[in-house]
Amino acid sequence: MLIAVLRRVSLSVLTLFLLTVFVFVATEILPGDALDVSLSADEMAMMPPERLAERKRELGLDRPALERYAGFLAGAVRLDFGRTLVSRAPVSDIVMYPLRNSLLLAAAVLAVAVPLAIAIGTAAAWWQGRSPDAAISTAAIVGYSVPEFVIGTVLVMVFAVWWPLFPATITANTRDPAWTLLAGGVLPVATVLIGSVAYLARILRVGMIEALAGDAVERLRLTGIPEWRVVFLHALPAAVIPSLTAMALYAAALVSGIVVVELVFAYPGLGQELVRAVTRREVHLIQAIALLSAAMVVMLNLAADLAILILDPRTRAA
Amino acid sequence: MEPTRRSLIARLSGGVASLAMLDRLLPMEAGAQTPPKRGGTLVYAQCSGNRRGGDATNTRHPYFMVDLITRSAYNTLTWVDEGLAVVNELATSVKAADAKLDVWEVSIREGVRFHDGSEMTARDVAASFELHRRRNFASQQIDRTEVVDGRTVRFFLKGGNAEFPYVLAEYDNVVMPAAEPDRIGLAGIGTGPFRIVSADPQRRMVFERNERYWREGLPYLDRLEVVNREGQMESAINGFRARQFDAVLNIDPRLTRQLQAEPDTELVPASSGDQAVILLPKHPGSPFTDQRIRQALALAIDREALVRIVYGGPRGGWVGNDSHLAGTDPMFVPRPVKRDLARARALLAEAGHPNGITLPTLYYAPQWPEMGRYFQVIQESVREAGITLPIEERPNDGYLAFRTGDRDVSKGKYHRFAYTAVGPRNPGISLFRMRGENNESGYWSGPGQDRYMALYAQAMVTADPAQRKAIYAQMQAIVHEEVPALLPAGRNNVLVKRPSVRGLNNHPQHWSIRWDEVWKA
Numbered sequence: 127m128l129i130a131v132l133r134r135v136s137l138s139v140l141t142l143f144l145l146t147v148f149v150f151v152a153t154e155i156l157p158g159d160a161l162d163v164s165l166s167a168d169e170m171a172m173m174p175p176e177r178l179a180e181r182k183r184e185l186g187l188d189r190p191a192l193e194r195y196a197g198f199l200a201g202a203v204r205l206d207f208g209r210t211l212v213s214r215a216p217v218s219d220i221v222m223y224p225l226r227n228s229l230l231l232a233a234a235v236l237a238v239a240v241p242l243a244i245a246i247g248t249a250a251a252w253w254q255g256r257s258p259d260a261a262i263s264t265a266a267i268v269g270y271s272v273p274e275f276v277i278g279t280v281l282v283m284v285f286a287v288w289w290p291l292f293p294a295t296i297t298a299n300t301r302d303p304a305w306t307l308l309a310g311g312v313l314p315v316a317t318v319l320i321g322s323v324a325y326l327a328r329i330l331r332v333g334m335i336e337a338l339a340g341d342a343v344e345r346l347r348l349t350g351i352p353e354w355r356v357v358f359l360h361a362l363p364a365a366v367i368p369s370l371t372a373m374a375l376y377a378a379a380l381v382s383g384i385v386v387v388e389l390v391f392a393y394p395g396l397g398q399e400l401v402r403a404v405t406r407r408e409v410h411l412i413q414a415i416a417l418l419s420a421a422m423v424v425m426l427n428l429a430a431d432l433a434i435l436i437l438d439p440r441t442r443a444a
Numbered sequence: 445m446e447p448t449r450r451s452l453i454a455r456l457s458g459g460v461a462s463l464a465m466l467d468r469l470l471p472m473e474a475g476a477q478t479p480p481k482r483g484g485t486l487v488y489a490q491c492s493g494n495r496r497g498g499d500a501t502n503t504r505h506p507y508f509m510v511d512l513i514t515r516s517a518y519n520t521l522t523w524v525d526e527g528l529a530v531v532n533e534l535a536t537s538v539k540a541a542d543a544k545l546d547v548w549e550v551s552i553r554e555g556v557r558f559h560d561g562s563e564m565t566a567r568d569v570a571a572s573f574e575l576h577r578r579r580n581f582a583s584q585q586i587d588r589t590e591v592v593d594g595r596t597v598r599f600f601l602k603g604g605n606a607e608f609p610y611v612l613a614e615y616d617n618v619v620m621p622a623a624e625p626d627r628i629g630l631a632g633i634g635t636g637p638f639r640i641v642s643a644d645p646q647r648r649m650v651f652e653r654n655e656r657y658w659r660e661g662l663p664y665l666d667r668l669e670v671v672n673r674e675g676q677m678e679s680a681i682n683g684f685r686a687r688q689f690d691a692v693l694n695i696d697p698r699l700t701r702q703l704q705a706e707p708d709t710e711l712v713p714a715s716s717g718d719q720a721v722i723l724l725p726k727h728p729g730s731p732f733t734d735q736r737i738r739q740a741l742a743l744a745i746d747r748e749a750l751v752r753i754v755y756g757g758p759r760g761g762w763v764g765n766d767s768h769l770a771g772t773d774p775m776f777v778p779r780p781v782k783r784d785l786a787r788a789r790a791l792l793a794e795a796g797h798p799n800g801i802t803l804p805t806l807y808y809a810p811q812w813p814e815m816g817r818y819f820q821v822i823q824e825s826v827r828e829a830g831i832t833l834p835i836e837e838r839p840n841d842g843y844l845a846f847r848t849g850d851r852d853v854s855k856g857k858y859h860r861f862a863y864t865a866v867g868p869r870n871p872g873i874s875l876f877r878m879r880g881e882n883n884e885s886g887y888w889s890g891p892g893q894d895r896y897m898a899l900y901a902q903a904m905v906t907a908d909p910a911q912r913k914a915i916y917a918q919m920q921a922i923v924h925e926e927v928p929a930l931l932p933a934g935r936n937n938v939l940v941k942r943p944s945v946r947g948l949n950n951h952p953q954h955w956s957i958r959w960d961e962v963w964k965a
Contacts, residue, residue, distance in 0.1 A: 286686035294686035295679045297487070297671045299644035392679045394647060405839040 130435055138428040145420045146202055150195050153413050198413070207414035211407070217414045221399065223300045225381075225418060228388075228395035230304050232380040234315045239322040240373065246323065247330025248362060254335055262327065269324030278317040278390040285313060300394040307394075314391040318384055322376065329372050333365030340364070367438050374430030378423035480947065484964040485667040488691040488941075489680035491813050492718075492865075492954065504632025504640050506618045507579065513670045516651050516959050517559075518618035518634030521550055521569070522609050523958075526715070526951050528773075528870060530609045534564065534619055534635065534658075538609045545604035545905050550597050550612070556658040558621050559639045560631075566591045571622035573599070578625060580616040581882065582873050604905035606912075607872030614873070615955045637663035637960035646841075647672055657960065664947070664963035674840055677813040684940060690964070691941035694954055696813040697760030703940050712939045716772045716952035718865045719764050719934030720818060721877075722806070723847070724886040724927070725859050731803060732861075732886060736795040738927040741803075742766060743781065743788040744829035745822055750933040754818045760938070764931040767923045768877045768884075770868035770952065771934060775913055777920045788829040800830025807836050807862040809843040812935065819863075822932065848883055859883040867953045868934075871916050875900060878928055888928035896922045 182188045186197075201207060207217035250262040286294035292312040308315075337343060338361050346356050385397030392398075396415060403411035434441055490513075506514045521535040532538070534552055541549040556564040570589040577586040585605060590598040601608065611617070618636075620629045632640045635658060638651030651668040671689065673680035677696060683689045685706075695703075700711050724732035724741075731737050747763045755761025762771030769776045781787075792801055808819050819835045826833050838846055847862035864884065866877065878885045879900070880893045896919055903915040937954050947961040 282682050282686070286682065290686050293688050294682035295671075295673075295676075295688060297648055297669070297683070297688065299642065299648050300646065301644065389676075390679070392647075392673065392676055402839065402841065405837075406842055 127435065130441070131432060134428060134431045134435070138424050141424050142421060145417060145424070146199055147195070149413055149416050149420070150198050153409050153416075202417060207417075208410040210411055211409065217410045220411060221396070221414050221418065224394060224396045224399040226304075227300065227307055227393065228381045228384065228397065230307060231311060231314060231318070231384065231387075231393065231395060232377060234308060234311065235318045235322055235380060236373075236377055238315070239319055239326055242319075243323050243326030243330055244362070244366065246327040247365075248334050248357065250327065250331040251334030251338055251365075252357065254338075259331075263331070266324040266328050266331075269320045270328070272321075273386070274317055274321060274384075275386045275390055277320050278313070278387055281313050281317055282390075285316075295392045296394070297392075298394070311391075311393065314384075314387050314393050317387050317390070318380065322380070325376060326369075326373060329369050330365060333369050334361060337361040337364040363437070367434055370430040370433055370437075371427065374426040375423065378419075378426040381419065381422050478946075478965065480664050480961075480963040481965060482664050482963070483666050484664075485669065486665050486690050486945065486959075486962060486964060487669040487671065487688065488693060489671040489673040489683055489689045490693040491673055491675075491677045491680055491696075492694040492811060504643055505629040506620070506634070507616060507629065508645070513649055513651075514615050514618060514955060515636060515957075516638045516649075516668060516670070517632065517636040517640050518620070519556075519636050520614070520617050521552070521612040521619065524610065524613045524870075524953060524956060526949055528868065528952065530613060530870070533613070534569075535612065538612065540606075540608075541598065545606050545608070546601040548599045548601070548608050549592070550599065552595050552597070553658060554595065556635050557656040558635055559633045559654055559656070560621070561656065562621060564619060564635055565594050565622075566597045567594075568622045569597045569619055571625075571628060572619045573597075573617070575625045575628050576617045580614060582611045582614045582876065583617060585611070585876075603901055605872060606904055606907065607870050610870040610873055613956075615953075638665075638668050659960060663960035665959070668959060675810045675813075681940075687942075690945050691939055691948060693937075693939045693957075694812065695938055695940055697935055697938050698754070698756045698814065700760065700938055701756070708942060710941050710943050712941060712948065712950040713759070714937040714950040714952045714954070716762070716770045716868045717935045717937035717954065718812065718867045719768075719770065719931050720808075720815070720863050721768070721866050721884050722822075722863050722930035722932070723859060723861065723883060724929055725861055726886045726888065730861075731801065734795050735926055736791040737797075737801065738930075740788040740791040740795070740829065741826060741831065742779075742927045742930060743784045743791070744826040744831055745930065745932045746783055746825035747932045748783070749825055750818065750821050753821050754814050754933065755935055759936070761933055761935045764933050765920060765924065766927055766929065766931050767920045768866055768869075768874035768931065769871060769916075769920070770874075772952070773868065773871065773874075775871045775916045777917050777924075779924050781924075785829045788831075792830060797830075800832065802832040803834070804861045805834040805836050807838050807847060807860055809838050809840045809863075811840060811843075811865045814935070815863075818933075859886070866931075867955070869953070871912075872904065875903075875916060875919055878923060885928045888926070890926075892922050892926040893928070 179188070186194065205218050207221070209216055210220065246262055246266075250259045253259045282294045285291050293310045294313070296307070296310045296314070298306045298310055338357070342364070343356055343361050346360055347353075381396065384395065385401060387393065388395045388397040389401065396419070399411070400415045402408075403415060506518050519534045521533060522538060523531050523533040525531050534556060535550050536553055537551045539549050541547045550569070552564065552566060552569060558564060570591050573583065573586060573589050576583040577589075578584075585602050587600045587602045590600065592598050599608070605611070618634055621631075621633055622628070632643075637654055637657045637659070639654050641650040641652050643649045649670045651670075653663055653666045657663060671680070671683070673683075673692075677692075677699075680689065680692045681695070681699070681703075684692045700713075703709055703711060724738055726733045751758060751761045751763055763778070764771065765777060765779045767776075792798070806819065808815055810816060816837060823833045823835050847860045847864065866884070868874070878888065879897060880887060880889050885893070899915050899919045899922075903912050903919070906912045906915060937950055937952060939948070939950050941948055944965045946963050946965055949957070949961075951957045
């Protein structure tokens, strides 16, 4: 068990290290360094070479790439991503609250989506091939296929404009308490929820169908155990465990990937900050968000792996 | 006969609009027949760009607040009303103390208190203007100030200015508790109708009623919330439709037809509004050092199409004349030459571009919801004259620093080929913006600029409005000829509100709306 845990933790650390290399190369080494993106093409063309060299020196771009990477890595370990190009504000200060807000939104979505998806996926598997399964599967495909900006806009029209139950746009400040953000966040959560439930329910359905058709479940049925115990106490855990990794990856994608929803509802999360950083050519901010998002995927994946190790003894030997 | 000092001041007092200041700010009913009601919270969203939020280190400082809401927390010595006439605000009188109009004496109101309870004195005014004369574009003409007594401040200008009272109304020129220029204003304390409760530069500011406000009985509202929705007008309109917002300011003028049909909705247009200044950099190597290329651009832009397509016609916008004057200004002189593609092509050929020219990228920020459309129309219309104009949108945050560039001395005064929005002011301020030291003129220099500024100096000490109008016309003629910058069209500001919101008069200077007179029925 310990060896399996250490193996997975080491793999995650190595992945994180490779991620720092990738982010650094993508933002600083490939054509278009921090100077290129902070200057316009015309300005680059107009600027005399000595002035360009001076600007490179100011930004530390004249140092060897390896030395710059070492600085970047040392900063990233301490969550110090430098300062923004325009306002010279610490990047960590800018990113911290949007990250919290995105985590909050993702947590709220998952808190509802996971139990709901389990219930729906189980029901679909139980009635496999019959009309409830067909209805659930069709709804899941539709829910997963419709873009979130469409769902969000429809929800705003129905539940904020025609039937004013919830706010259409989030007015809370970036640093407001979590409950303030959540109180106004019903529609953003609902928007992400529809796609999330549809996606997770489809995964759960497949897992449940496999589990229900397995030999172990068949043997349990022959022993005369009530069917509800077979489904909920035996088949369901067997279906959920392999789905954990997919759920963890989905959760990580939620944190960094709900840009559209954040824009539709003006939610002060990481997605909005990323859009702002890209349009402002704030390289250090982009690096921080990219790295934090990637780290989130790695950490959640690790958490799912560890959970599977604990829940499923068969995997410990792997 | 040479005018005496006394006669000149008397003529100015009687004739020059800048001195004919009605004391509108005495307590009054807020423009409605039913008596105003006290209390309540008003939440409004604003769609115009906050040019400074991204640079803010302290959002409470008047220079770093959303421009629009500065006046919620602060006051200036004077204010311009919806007709752009100057009115006393914290001042009780503004008088020229010198025949050359370069010394002005300002008396301030008694009993005005800051949000922290301290009394406003002449020392606070002088200290505030120590910052403004360094930082505010219009206040750089102030050479120094002198505290005469506790209620009187004297302003010494670098040159005469008959319209100086308008300068005191500029939104940055607020009065703050005295402190050194590098510290003043950081606490966010003013004399305005509302106190700042919380501030998030990108998103929202919350204000509460200032119980010590000097205008007796005002403000009516207990709380004011301003939600920043720059670049997100759809979100602002959704919030309005969902009744989260009582009003939305500075909407796209083309949206008015759609909103007019909606129930429980009122549109309030202003008589005028901002216009776009396209800055034409004239540093070495820039194509705009060649006057013929500037003229060709001015002739190629389809200004009528801009008004029609971008603003939905003359009710939503107006054709500019390449000066900073608004189309409604009585001093405004239309460009004598209309769009002329043949002439534009001929000028390009004369300048060595017989097959057309590709200009550098023009950068703009969505300071107004319609700006993307605005520059697309320009891009398409100049293409017909053989001018290829690449355009690129940049974010509002940090745009000011972006477009003014890093002023590399090796290139002279550098700034980008970009745009900025300017609001309507009196001619004294508006025409001053085309001075050579200002990037809005593209650091225009040469005999044309010298003549322009000589005429400006003459106008500023000319008491007779008719004579001044003639001088202003000559200045505009120079601009029409030399085209130091392009100002092709402007907008009429429009706000949308619930009918229950009363006393909310729209203003061509959107930052000058008086929130202290607004109430909810």
